[in-house]
Every structure is written in structure tokens, then in C-alpha cells.
């Protein structure tokens with residue numbers, strides 16, 4: 001299994017008045033992220049989405065197509081910390097890992113950690129920039145979470161895990177201690193990952209799967225116990 005250890009940026013996972021936030025995406029996931037951000041204390045300025053028919057409610061105006069986000073998110077070098085009121089922070093809030101991976105490449109910006117106040121995050125966990133941690137999710141001690149990863153509603157990531165960039169741990173999934181997960185991998189709703197297992201990059205773990213042995217890059221693993229099959233490039237298991 002390669003590409004497991006990804007660089008992460010430690011960002012305090014505190015609540016409070018964290019500054020202004022731009023949301024990239026206007027679908028269901030963006031709605032969840034926006035509500036969590038407000039509950040955490042971010043001032044959400046609005047969102048970007050190509051589809052003019054999208055809505056994130058009256059308080060959250062659509063600011064233009066996703067391409068417009070590039071102009072609104074200045075290079076990180078020009079930014080201050082969360083207390084800097086001059087420039088907004090950003091979060092990519094689209095559910096598709098493929099789309100997220102493309103946007104990560106092209107959108108500059110200083111990315112926020114959006115964490116619902118009901119989530120429990122160990123003080124010894126390291127959380128990457130652009131990460132979303134949903135309501136009642138748990139991230140335990142010494143775990144590293146890569147940039148732009150989603151730890152969705154009620155997911156549990158135990159101690160000493162290394163989770164890559166742009167991973168989605170879907171709602172209610174349980175990841176045991178010492179698990180390693182490569183970038184761009186989807187861990188499906190309600191699945192369980194045995195402690196110490198290594199899952200590669202670009203994988204899809206199916207809804208409710210029980211993963212008890214290592215999964216190679218770009219594999220799909222489904223069932224109880226999960227059986228890995230070859231390459232899989234798209235999924236709706238989130």
C-alpha cells in the first residue's frame with residue numbers, strides 16, 4: 001500500500017468566532033457543512049456552485065460558479081490566522097471525491113477545519129486543513145487526518161490512525177485503532193475497519209462492509225467479511 005503518510009496541517013479544533021468562511025458547493029453535503037460551520041462559530045459569507053437552481057437557504061447567498069471561487073480565495077501566503085478579518089477562509093463542500101480531488105489541485109486558499117460542536121476530537125489528533133468533521137463524530141488520540149478529508153456524521157476514527165488526503169469516512173463508519181487509509185478513498189456508510197488494517201488510495205469500501213484484511217490501491221471491498229475486487233473508479237456509497 002502506497003501514499004499513506006500524507007502531510008497534514010495542525011489546526012486548532014476549537015469552537016468560537018473563527019472568521020469568515022466561503023463554502024464551495026451547493027448540494028446536500030454543502031448544506032450539512034454550512035450548518036456545522038455556523039454552529040461552530042464561522043460567519044458563512046455564501047457559496048459557489050455552477051447550478052443556479054441550488055440553495056443553501058436565505059442566509060447563504062450563491063456567490064457564483066465554482067470557477068469564481070478561485071478569485072475569492074487568495075493564496076495562503078497572503079492570509080492571516082483565524083482572527084484575521086481581512087480575507088475569508090474556504091472549505092470544499094462537494095461530496096464527490098473525484099470532483100474534490102480536481103478542485104484541490106486548482107483552487108488556492110487557506111482552508112478551514114469545519115467541525116460540528118458535538119464532534120469529539122482528541123487534543124493529540126492532527127487535523128488537516130479543509131477537513132470536515134460532522135455531528136457526533138469521534139477522532140481519537142494521535143490520529144492524523146489528511147487535508148480535505150470528510151469525517152462524516154457519527155463516524156468513529158480510533159487512535160493512531162493515519163488517514164490520507166481527500167478521504168471520506170461516511171456516516172456511522174467505524175475505523176479501528178492503527179488503521180491506515182490512502183488518499184481519495186471512500187469508506188462507506190456503516191462499514192467497520194478492523195484495527196491495524198491498511199487500505200490503499202482510490203479505494204471504495206462498500207456500505208456496511210467489514211474489512212478485516214488489507215485492501216490494495218484502487219480496489220473495491222464489499223460484504224461481511226469484505227472481499228476486495230479490482231479497480232473501481234466511481235461510487236455512490238456515500
Ligand code: JB2
Pocket residue numbers: 025026027028029030049050051054093094095096099238
Ligand atoms: O461536475 C460535477 C459538478 N459540478 C458542480 N459533478 C457533480 N456530480 N456535481 C457537480 N457540482 C455540484 O455538486 C452540483 O451543482 C451540486 O450542487 C453538487 C452536488 O450536490 P448533491 O446534493 O447531489 O451531492 P453532494 O455532493 O452535496 O453530496 C453527496 O455527497 C455527500 C457526502 C451526496 O451523496 C450526499 O448524500 C452525501 N452525504
